[in-house]
Amino acid sequence: MRRREFLGAAGALALAACAKGTRSLPPGELQGGNFALGHRLGQGDFPAAAEIRPVEVLIVGAGIAGLSAAWRLQRAGFEDFALLELEASPGGNSRYARSPVCAHPLGAHYLPLPNPEARAVRALLADLGVLKGDPWALKPEYDEAYLCHSPQERLYRFGVWQEGLVPHLGLAAGEREQMARFFARMADFKALGDSRGRTFALPLAYARPDASTAALDRLTLFDWLKAEGFDSPSLHWYLNYACRDDYGTDYRQVSAWAGIHYFAGRTGEGGLGAGDTVLTAPEGNGWIVRRLAERLPGRLHTGLAVHGLRQEEGRVHVDAWSENEGRSLRYQARQVIWAAPLFLLPRVAPQLPPDLAAAIAPLSHAPWLVASLHLAAPPEAGAGTPLAWDNVLYDSPGLGYVVATHQQIRRAPPGPTVLTYYRPLSGEDPRLARQRLLDTPREIWAEAILSDLGRAHRDIRSLTTRLDVFRHGHAMARPLPGFLDGARRARLARGWGRVRLAHADMSGMSLFEEANYWGVRAAEQLLREAGGRLAERLA
Amino acid sequence: MQHALLASVFIIASCGLAYELVAAALASYLLGDSVTQFSTIIGAYLFAMGVGSWLSRYVGGNLVRRFIQIEMLVGVLGGFAAVGLFLAFAAQMGPFRVLLYLSVLAVGTLVGLEIPLVMRILKREVAFKELVSRVLAVDYLGALAVSVLFPLLLAPYLGLMRTGLLFGLLNVGVAVWALYLFRAQLPRSRDLYLAAGASVALLAGGLAVAGQVSDTAESWLYADEVIHMESSPYQRIVVTRWRDDIRLFLNQNLQFSSRDEYRYHEALVHPGLAALPGARRILVLGGGDGFAVREILRYPQIQSVTLVDLDPAMTRLFATAPLLTQLNGNALNDSRVTVVNADAAIWLEENGEAFDFVVVDFPDPSNFALGKLYSTGFYRLLARHLAPGGRIVVQATSPYYARRSYWTIVATLEAAGFRTAPYHALVPSFGEWGYVLAGREAPGLPTAYPEGLRFLTVAGTADLFRFPADMERLPVEPNRLNEQSLVRLFEQEWHGAAR
C-alpha cells in the first residue's frame, strides 16, 4: 500500500520531470478574475467619463449580495436600479461554468438548509420554487432535485473510502472518546441562547454572543482545542479541514468563535426526510446566480469596473470603466449599494470617512484555487463507499472534489463527468499566497492536483481529458480572532451616507447566508426610506 | 544493463496491476455486480503487496537468482489465477471465496517483493536517489499503461483468462531476459533454465486453449446447455436450454425460465392493463426480452408500444434469434412496437410524450445508480408522462425475501403522489414476486382478461392483492434520493436471504 501512495506523488513528479513538465498533462487554461484590472482600480489612471447615466439606485457588484439586493428591490416592485459587475459574468465567488458535459461550479458549491432566522434565504428559495409550502415552517419541504443525493460524502484514508467526512475508521480508543466529547460540546454551544435568539445564530447579525462566548473570539480554534484537552490527530485534521473549507483559513489562525460557529451555527432542517442535508446542483450555487441574473435583463451590466465614487449634492457619482468599449461611464445615483469586496472601497472613494476605513482595514482575504477536471469516465471504484458528491482525501493540501453529474438519475454505467477540485491557499500569509497563486503556471498546479488525486485514483491521469485552473485572488474574508468586535461591525453596518454596504465581508464569514442577508438588508433600508412601510421584513 | 532493468520494471509494473484488475473483475463478474466485491479484492491485493515489500528485506543470497525465481513464480501463479478460479467456481469446488482471497494474497505478496528487489539489484549500478525516481517513474508508467489498456482493449477483446495468461508470459519473459543478462553471475543454473522453459510452455499452452476452457467452464455454470453467450458494454448475456426450458441470465442472474415466465409477465401486465379498456399508448421501461410487449399486444385496441431498453444487444437478440422470437411471439418486430435503446431517465427527461400505461421492469436496486430508478424523484419524473387516468406498474423485487425493500417501493410511489395497489404472484423459478400498480386515482381491478392467458383468472385476481402475514406491509420510509434507503435495505435483505 505504501508503494502505491508513494507512487502517486513521487512517481508523478518524476514522470513529469522526464516529460519536461507538460507532455503528460491534459490540456486546459488558467482562468480567474481580471487581476490586472482589479489592480488598476486603486491607481485611478482612468479617462474622464464619456457619458452620464442617471439612475435611482445603483448596485455595485453582482455577487450573491448584489443579486440578493436586486431580488429584494424587484420583490417590492422597485425597478429603477442598475447593477454593475466588473467581470464578464455575474456570481463573484459563486460563479459557474458551462460545458457540453455538465455545468460545474467555479466557486461556492452548496447551500446548507437555511436556519429559521435566515428568513431572506428561505424567502428566496421559496421564490425560486425550491422551498415548497410555508417558508417559515420549522422544517420546510425542499425540491429533492436540489437536495444532495446519497451517497453525499466520503473520506479517503488508509486506502479505503469511508462514508461521511468525520474520520471513524481506524481510530484509537482515545480518539473516539474525544470525537464524542467534541460533538457533545458543539451540541451544547448550539443550544445556547436566550429569548432574543441563539448565541451562534446564522446570519451572524442575529447571533447573541455573551461575555463568556465572546471570549472565544480572543483565541484561535487550535488554542481552544489545546486548552480543552483535545489532541486527537484525527479530530485535529477534521477541524482544520472544516476551517479551510468554510473560511479558507487554517485552524491555527481562525477565531475559536468562528470555528465553533461552523458546528453550532446551523440548525436548518428540511421536512420529509431531508434532515440536515445541503442543497446543490451541477453548477453548485451558480444555479441561484443564473436564475437571479435571468430576471435582470437590461439592468445587469457586466464588464463594468467601478473605479471612482464620490458623494455630492444629494447624489453619488460612480465612475465605471468599460474594458470592452475602452471608455468610462458616470452613473449618477441617488442611492448606492456597495456589494463589491469592502477592501476596494477605500481605494475608489477618497472621501471615505477614516473611521469607516479603519473598520475595513483589519479584513484580510484568503486566496483560493478551483480546478475543473473533465473526465472521460468517473474514476475506478476504490475500496469502500462508492463515488459520492463530495470526496475528500485525508491529509491533502486540497479539500477534495465534488462531482458535477452527481444529481443525475442514470441507469447506464456513467459516462463523462466533471470534477471540481478545491484548494484554499491557507496556512501562509495571504499576500504571499496570492502572489504565488498569480505567479504559478497552470502546469505546476495541474501536476500537484493530479498527483494529489492520484493517491486515491490511480487512473486519474488517463481519465482526465482537460484540466482548467480557476484562481480567486480575494476569495473569503478570514475570521481571525477579534473579527467579532461589535463596535467594528456596527460601524460597517452604518454605511456611509447614501452608500450602503452589502457583502459577505460585512460579517467576516464568507457564507451565502451572510452575503444574502446584507444584500437584502441594504435593499430593505432603501425601500423603507423611499416608501415608508415595508410589507415584509426579511433582514 | 540499467535500461534493460528499467524496461523490466515497466513490464513488472504492468503485470502487477493486470493481475489485480483481472482478479477484481473476475470476482465482481462471478459473485455479482456489487461494488464491494471489486473494492475488497483491491484492498486485499494492496495489503498483500505491502506485506511483500516488507518481506523483501529478508530475501538474501544471490539476489538475481531470487529475482528470477520470483518472476517465474509470479508469472505462473498470476497467469493461471483467473483460469484456476474460474474453473473452481464453475465446478463448484470448495469454498470459492477462500480460494479467491488466497490467490489474491499470494500473487499480491509476490508482486510486492519485485520492485524492492529490483531496487536492490540496481543499487549496485546507479546512485540511489536518481534510482528511486527512475524506478518509480517507470513503475508508474507501467501501471498507467495497463490501467488504460485494461478496460479498453484487454478485458473486452482478450477476456480475463487470456489477459491473465498473457501477462504471466510477460513476467516469465522478464525472468528469461534476466537469465540472459546476468548469465555471468549465474553459474550452474540448469534448474533455472528448465523452470523457465516449463513456465513458458505452460503459459503458452494455457493461452492456446483458454477459449475452449472458458466456454466449457461457463457452460458448467449453467447446468444446462449454453446456446448463446455475449458480452455487451452493459452486461454479460447468456441463454441456456435444457429440453424445452430456455433460460436467460444477465450477469449470472436468472431473468426468466421459459417454463414459468408467463406467470411473471402475465402478472406484470394484465392486472393493470386489463382494467384500462381505453389504453392506446403504452411505454415499457427495461424488459428488452419482449415478453411484456408480447402480453401487451394481446389487446387489439393498442396503437403503439414504446420499449426503452438500455442495451441494443438485448433487443437485437430478442428480435432476431429464432428460438427467442418464438418465445416472445416475435413481439419486437410488430409494426406497433418502437424499440428505443436509451437510458430510461434520459429518455424521460428529453421526451414529452404521455402514455396510458407504463410498465417499469428494471433490474433490482442493487447499487446507487439503480436505486435512483426506484426513488420519489424518478417516479415524479415518470408521473409527467402519464396520461389522465393512466396507470403504472413496477416490478418491485420479492415481498418475501426482501420484504422491507418491497414495501419501501410501495411507500415511494405513494410519496411521489400515486395511489397504489400492491400485489404479488408466485413464479416458481424466482419465488414469491412483487409488483405495484399505481395511478393518480386508486387503481381498480379488471373484470375480464384477454383470451389465452395461462395463469391469471378474474376470480383469482383478488387473491394476488392480499398479502399473507409473512409478507404484510411494514412501516417503512420512502426511498428518497438524498437517503437512498432502498439500496441499503436491499443489500441487507438479499445478503441475509442468500446465505
Ligand SMILES: Cc1cc2nc3c(=O)[nH]c(=O)nc-3n(C[C@H](O)[C@H](O)[C@H](O)COP(=O)(O)OP(=O)(O)OC[C@H]3O[C@@H](n4cnc5c(N)ncnc54)[C@H](O)[C@@H]3O)c2cc1C
Ligand atoms: C472557492 C469558494 C468556494 C465557496 N464555497 C461556498 C459554499 O459552498 N457555500 C457557501 O455558502 N459559500 C461558499 N463560498 C463563499 C462565497 O464567497 C459566498 O457564498 C458568496 O458567494 C459571497 O458573495 P458576495 O456577494 O458577498 O461576494 P463576491 O462573490 O465577492 O461578489 C462581489 C462581486 O463584486 C464584483 N466586483 C468587485 N469589484 C468590483 C468593481 N470595482 N466594480 C464592479 N464590480 C466589482 C466581483 O466581481 C463580484 O462579482 C465559497 C467561496 C469560494 C471562493
